[in-house]
Amino acid sequence: MTIENLVNEMSELKVKLVLMNGVDMKRFNQAYFYAIDMLITKIGNIQHIESEYKYFKSLVS
Secondary structure, three states: OOHHHHHHHHHHHHHHHHOOOOOOHHHHHHHHHHHHHHHHHOOOOHHHHHHHHHHHHHHHO
8 A cells, every 4th residue: 555545545534533432532643644744755654553443444344
């Protein structure tokens, strides 16, 4: 998955997570802003962001 796709997927996922109770939004936002920073700077570890995305996606599914 490209960083662009990952940021888009996380944007959509954020809306669903906000509606849920008990979700660690601080953790999600850290990964989300890290992904946006990586999109801009092209520096970072996409595997870390993907693993966080998969974790939060599993909460919604």
